[in-house]
Amino acid sequence: MDNNTEKFDVCIIGASLAGNYLCYLISNLGLKIAVIEEHYDIGLPLQCAGIVSRKIKKLIEIPNSIILNKLKVAKLVSPSGKSILLSGDEEPLVIDRIGLDNHFYKQAERFSNVSYYLGERFKSFSYLKEQHQTKLWITTSKRKFTASMLIGCDGPLSSVAKSLKSKNKVIYASQIVIRGSFEEDQAVMYFNPDWKELFGWIVPEGNKRYRIGLASSENVFSKYKKFLGIIHIDFKSKISQQGGIIPYGLMKNVAFSNILLLGDAACQVKATTGGGIIMLLTAVKIAAIAIRKSFKANNFSKKYLKKNYEKPCKSLIGSQLKIHYLIRMLLERFSSKDYDTFFKILKTHHIEQKISFYGDMDFPNQLILQLLKSSLVIKFLLKFFLQNPILLPKILFIFLKR
Template identity: 30%
Template sequence: MIAIVGAGPAGSYLAYLLARQGKDVTILEEHDRIGSPVQCTGIVTHSIEKFFKLKNEVIAKRLDKVVVVGKSSKISVNVDEIVMWRDKFDMFVAEMAQDAGAKILLNHRFIGFDGKQSIKVKDRKNSKLKEIKADIIVGADGPYSAVANAAGMGSNSKNYIGMQAKIRLKMDTTAFETYFGIDFPNFFGWVVPESEDTVRLGIGCFENTKEYFYKFLKMRTGKKDILCWESGLIPLYNPKKTIQKGNVYLIGDAATHVKATTGGGIIPSLKAAHTLCDCIASNKNYNREFKRQSGKELLLHLRLRNILNKFSDNDYGKLLSLMSQEKVKKILKKYDRDTPIPLLANLLLKEPRFLLLPTTTILKNFCGWKGSRTTK
């Protein structure tokens, strides 16, 4: 039996793929409801439809523009994005897994290992401890992963604090906004409409989150009223993290499978599920296969994030000005952030002046470029 801890998108989609191959799969979820509490903005590129067709009830909005805001300039770029109801999305993927034959045990919290092929689980309904036999154990249990800690794979990776709230606000409901390079260090912010009068407004940063959040809220809306909080940790991709040790595997946030530029982890976790399903079915080395299939993309996001965190206001101004050209906007519409390598390569072909931004290291590593030092 394969025990998957956590019924988020990573755990449920992996369960679906494995059950479809006839494997005996059980998901253990500590909550009494799948998808709750919500700690996510639920925005994804249309690349999600390469994995499955979303049911209409999962979709809150389809957006065709992103407004990128810097300190002294902003631009609008055409995109194709989906804002989901995250709880309904989690239920949708869990139902796919169940329909394919996976079992789901709600109210079951993973506590620890009991030998190599047995785990201890707490049934939260009657507070009883249970022992469950499993040949393979997968930690899909999010950023605080108890499985990773119990297996000695909980390395000291870094996390962004993602502070998000729902706010009453009327904005263009065909566009979302992202904020970079405004007064707070190592910061990115977003405002995403979910309906005609409600938005999901949030920030990601390493420290002083509460202070920055309220400053950002005031700057964008002039208000202080919060309808509800949906905050959580956003792991920063750690390329050195061990994600397989014997018969124990990690996936999704538990494995830091997140795009460091935006904090998006849903599509990377779906991609990782395909890799892990193949590794389990064919007994391949998942540490190696993941790096081969997704490692370069996530590393590129990480390097871009590190560079963006060091950008000056002037650098952001130049970046936005290059991005505002029609030829660049066309590339940004064609290749989304879930295909970052062709995106970057095509951007450089169409607009070599991106090379004048402080990007030397990324270009050397990913495009084989061997130029001299750039302007910064």
């Protein structure tokens, strides 16, 4: 390192939603911030269906221009075509995801202490001892510089996480946008043991345009074609096409010496829906406070960052993410017949309405408690656990592990 080496306080990798929102939140702290993004265009390529609960309005001020549609009903369809309808308080929004990423980018990049480096790839980091302080020596595809903190907001295949020997499992998604004539206020989810890690979806973005996708761990494109056949959509009728990767599993360690992981890089994603936006916005707020505290106390130790970031993250979203993962573990073992039986129980015993009322896309503990009040649900689950004896010890292990 020579005297000309550029010095930053914070280096954020990834200028998507997590990176841009974090940069915006800490941009007024007087810190020198570098944001490294491998693509030249913010928000592209699009990898999102853009459906979020209204909780987003409590987390951020969202411009009306970014809200494309408001939904009233979620329709869940079993492999044999039986369905249940969930409505109620949630009324999710369909958002312009490219617009949202750009919204925070535009607000953050006008600060003179913030430098965006687009079209540049993070490659590696190493620790650097400097006058009783540990800093980071960061290498990108175009430069080398130092920083006190590195924040990995670089998505499901995070290079920052990989450097820390933390790797996410992932599932793959395929999506097209078409013009069609489905319900305009209804999101539809198609469950099937063939794509057991998630579901196929139809999300109406308004003006008769629909986002139609599917995610699975393998052979996604052949499964996607099968799904399009089921819903009678011709792939060639697409207006646009997207692919994508969704992290799959539980949030792991997210704080290290001088380093935080955030968003998809930290697996802060609901295993039931693949949705990450609400979770990551919640985590970004915690990260911004932790970063401020670290610079104030001049303490970037793993212990301090775990206390101020990882612990609050685990208590606010970690336990909910575990519940989502538990539900997914159950659904993954459902046969086509199990779906029909379960939907029938929910429908004929008015539990459908309870889900509608208590249903919560992000924090499902209330919903689980309500479901467990039904003896029919308990009976179904008992039979199910007996058929899958390995499942209960697995669930207990996850819940007892800190």
